[in-house]
Amino acid sequence: MDPVIATREVVKHFGGETGIVDTIFQNDPDPVRAVDGVSLEIDQGEILGIAGESGCGKTTLGKLLVNLHDPSDGDVAFRGTAFSEMTKSDWREFHQDVQMIFQDPFESLNPRFTVFDAVAEPLKINDIGDGYDDRRDIVIDSLEDAGLEPAETYLDQFPANLSGGEQQRVAIARALVVNPDVIIADEPVSMLDVSIRAGVLNLMKELRDEYDLTYVFISHDLSLIRYMCDRTAIMYLGEIVETGETEDVITNPKHPYTQALLSAVPVPRPDAGRNRTRIEGQIPSSRNPPSGCHFHPRCPDYIGDVCEDVDPSMREVGDAGHCATCHLYESDEEDEPVPDAAK
Amino acid sequence: MTLLDLENLHVRYSLDGGNVHAVDDVSLSIDSGETFGLVGESGCGKTTLGKSIIRLLDSNGYVDEGTIRFKDTDLSELSDPEIRDIRWAEISTISQSAMNGLNPVYKVGDQITEAILRHQDVDPDDAHERARSLLERVGIDAARADDYAHEFSGGMKQRAVIAMAIACEPDLIIADEPTTALDVIVQDEVLHELEELQDEMGISLLIISHDISVIAETCDRVGVMYGGKLMEVGETEDVFENPANPYTMGLKNSFPDIERASGRLVSIPGTPPTLQNPPAGCRFRERCPFAVAECADAHPPRYDVEGDDEHESACYRIDRLDEMQAEAAEVATWTQ
Numbered sequence: 130m131d132p133v134i135a136t137r138e139v140v141k142h143f144g145g146e147t148g149i150v151d152t153i154f155q156n157d158p159d160p161v162r163a164v165d166g167v168s169l170e171i172d173q174g175e176i177l178g179i180a181g182e183s184g185c186g187k188t189t190l191g192k193l194l195v196n197l198h199d200p201s202d203g204d205v206a207f208r209g210t211a212f213s214e215m216t217k218s219d220w221r222e223f224h225q226d227v228q229m230i231f232q233d234p235f236e237s238l239n240p241r242f243t244v245f246d247a248v249a250e251p252l253k254i255n256d257i258g259d260g261y262d263d264r265r266d267i268v269i270d271s272l273e274d275a276g277l278e279p280a281e282t283y284l285d286q287f288p289a290n291l292s293g294g295e296q297q298r299v300a301i302a303r304a305l306v307v308n309p310d311v312i313i314a315d316e317p318v319s320m321l322d323v324s325i326r327a328g329v330l331n332l333m334k335e336l337r338d339e340y341d342l343t344y345v346f347i348s349h350d351l352s353l354i355r356y357m358c359d360r361t362a363i364m365y366l367g368e369i370v371e372t373g374e375t376e377d378v379i380t381n382p383k384h385p386y387t388q389a390l391l392s393a394v395p396v397p398r399p400d401a402g403r404n405r406t407r408i409e410g411q412i413p414s415s416r417n418p419p420s421g422c423h424f425h426p427r428c429p430d431y432i433g434d435v436c437e438d439v440d441p442s443m444r445e446v447g448d449a450g451h452c453a454t455c456h457l458y459e460s461d462e463e464d465e466p467v468p469d470a471a472k
Numbered sequence: 473m474t475l476l477d478l479e480n481l482h483v484r485y486s487l488d489g490g491n492v493h494a495v496d497d498v499s500l501s502i503d504s505g506e507t508f509g510l511v512g513e514s515g516c517g518k519t520t521l522g523k524s525i526i527r528l529l530d531s532n533g534y535v536d537e538g539t540i541r542f543k544d545t546d547l548s549e550l551s552d553p554e555i556r557d558i559r560w561a562e563i564s565t566i567s568q569s570a571m572n573g574l575n576p577v578y579k580v581g582d583q584i585t586e587a588i589l590r591h592q593d594v595d596p597d598d599a600h601e602r603a604r605s606l607l608e609r610v611g612i613d614a615a616r617a618d619d620y621a622h623e624f625s626g627g628m629k630q631r632a633v634i635a636m637a638i639a640c641e642p643d644l645i646i647a648d649e650p651t652t653a654l655d656v657i658v659q660d661e662v663l664h665e666l667e668e669l670q671d672e673m674g675i676s677l678l679i680i681s682h683d684i685s686v687i688a689e690t691c692d693r694v695g696v697m698y699g700g701k702l703m704e705v706g707e708t709e710d711v712f713e714n715p716a717n718p719y720t721m722g723l724k725n726s727f728p729d730i731e732r733a734s735g736r737l738v739s740i741p742g743t744p745p746t747l748q749n750p751p752a753g754c755r756f757r758e759r760c761p762f763a764v765a766e767c768a769d770a771h772p773p774r775y776d777v778e779g780d781d782e783h784e785s786a787c788y789r790i791d792r793l794d795e796m797q798a799e800a801a802e803v804a805t806w807t808q
Contacts, residue, residue: 182655182656182657183655292743294743322513322514322682322744323513323682323684323723323726323727324513324722324723324726324739324740324744325739325740325743326726326737326739327725327726327737327738327739328739328741329739330737331736331737331738331739349655349656350728351656351730352685352728352729352730353728355728355730356728356737379730389657390656390657391730392660393656393657393659393660394656394685394730395656395659395660395663395683395685395686395688395689396685396688396689396729396730396731397684397685397688397712397724397727397729398685398688398712398713398729399688399689399708399709399712399713400709400713401688401689401731405660407660407661408657411625411627411628411658
């Protein structure tokens with residue numbers, strides 16, 4: 130079966146065009162390489178986590194997946210058909226099947242729309258439902274799915290009257306109302322308080338089980354990634370550096386960057402003595418990423434010129450499609466580089 | 473030795489439609505050289521508490537009752553100029569938006585120099601030299617003293633703010649969400665830096681955060697706030713390993729742990745109370761699975777937790793702690 134969404138070496142660069150000022154001053158601006166060659170496949174019914182620090186390109190990748198950005202190079206495919214080859218009716222199907230949940234529910238809900246207006250809007254756009262009464266029933270079902278009960282009492286509320294958790298549930302109801310297959314969720318709980326967050330996460334898991342939904346869960350918080358995701362991809366400077374089953378990636382990280390990232394995550398227990406892998410320096414600019422492996426200037430396991438000269442391909446480093454881009458694992462001859470990343 | 477002692481502190485904000493009781497009868501003390509963590513969700517009053525100590529509240533906020541004893545002085549009785557002398561020199565702050573608090577048109581080194589000159593009688597050249605060595609101390613190349621804030625990364629800005637906070641060798645630093653805007657790797661570095669400085673200089677730290685893992689890793693003692701009240705206070709290990717307040721138990725259940733493939737995260741039902749007209753009785757009563765009729769009478773006083781030193785919890789049902797802890801571990805307790 131085709132993956133629901135697949136990317137092949139997708140690239141998104143921002144800027145880099147030369148305007149008149151640049152011509153006069155002979156500037157040659159480098160583009161920001163937000164996403165720099167990412168291949169991944171998302172299967173029906175799975176939760177794929179995309180994790181990394183700010184500026185690593187995870188949000189841009191999410192937007193590429195829902196066609197909110199045009200790729201600069203490479204391609205994204207929906208059910209085996211590349212975006213560039215999709216027909217108008219393919220797009221109609223796509224816009225209904227793929228929905229997005231954003232970080233800040235208050236920003237993503239129109240303050241002048243009632244809950245009913247907000248959730249019914251995708252129905253109007255996709256021409257679903259027959260008249261007000263029918264749509265009202267669909268909206269109520271969707272609000273109940275999102276855990277807003279009794280749903281009738283929410284219909285005429287404005288977002289400002291709802292708590293953050295309720296607002297995010299409205300955003301989830303709005304995504305659910307058109308019966309999507311895939312939901313791209315970009316930091317869906319990072320604006321919510323701890324005591325509310327777990328409820329939204331559990332709701333998302335329950336909905337996945339009930340409707341066989343597929344999620345792409347984008348987050349900087351690896352504890353949440355471990356809780357939510359079946360598979361995880363770790364990004365650094367626009368590239369995926371490690372991917373695999375979440376448990377493998379979190380408990381047995383192979384890429385030195387993943388190891389450093391994980392060792393920096395604080396744990397909510399005072400007795401936990403963490404082994405810290407400290408790394409030096411800061412994330413380089415994505416206008417001008419380092420040669421070879423982008424992580425080599427900060428890497429505690431730097432092994433020599435190869436790190437500076439050769440861009441490491443994605444290779445298998447463990448079980449069940451656990452892959453990483455690191456020269457540490459090249460010397461082992463059994464580890465043939467695999468051409469397709471994130472298999 | 474007690475450095476800071478808050479007694480029955482009440483802080484209010486006056487609004488058109490009444491007032492908000494943001495800090496409601498909070499008493500706590502911080503010893504010299506200690507790291508005290510204040511943890512709670514947004515709107516629980518933790519930031520207000522921190523600001524009230526050195527009178528940095530917004531103009532409609534005021535300390536209504538209570539004493540803020542710092543060493544031998546009640547800070548709430550001092551005049552504004554007297555408070556200004558204490559700020560930075562004896563109590564400094566690292567605020568949530570500190571990274572944006574650096575002045576964009578001054579060189580970073582000059583800003584630190586200015587803080588030193590404002591509070592200490594030293595030669596400007598010496599002060600400048602000290603600013604450079606402070607930057608070195610927090611891991612920034614002294615040559616960067618002549619850079620502007622926009623030339624610094626987020627982590628460097630926060631380090632520069634820390635350098636400024638320790639410039640006059642204060643006794644207490646109030647750090648409000650010092651690492652919330654930072655990525656994990658940088659957060660780890662900055663927290664480590666703070667710990668080192670504290671060991672070295674014997675500074676007391678009040679760390680205010682919503683992130684219980686940051687608090688668990690850095691603090692000696694911890695206070696848990698909810699709805700303007702201090703619900704539980706004690707040594708960090710006691711509070712996290714032997715939580716004695718239902719709110720703390722719920723908070724622990726809802727927080728993911730990277731090192732444990734935990735079962736289900738459980739959220740606390742309901743939402744925090746508004747502080748404009750807080751409900752009578754225990755603040756947590758409406759969300760608490762263990763609430764009984766007595767809880768509606770008045771907010772409970774803090775009771776000692778048996779077996780632990782200086783571990784207190786504001787809960788009427790503390791005598792049945794073992795039962796509550798056992799039940800709190802069950803998902804069904806919170807989902808009914």
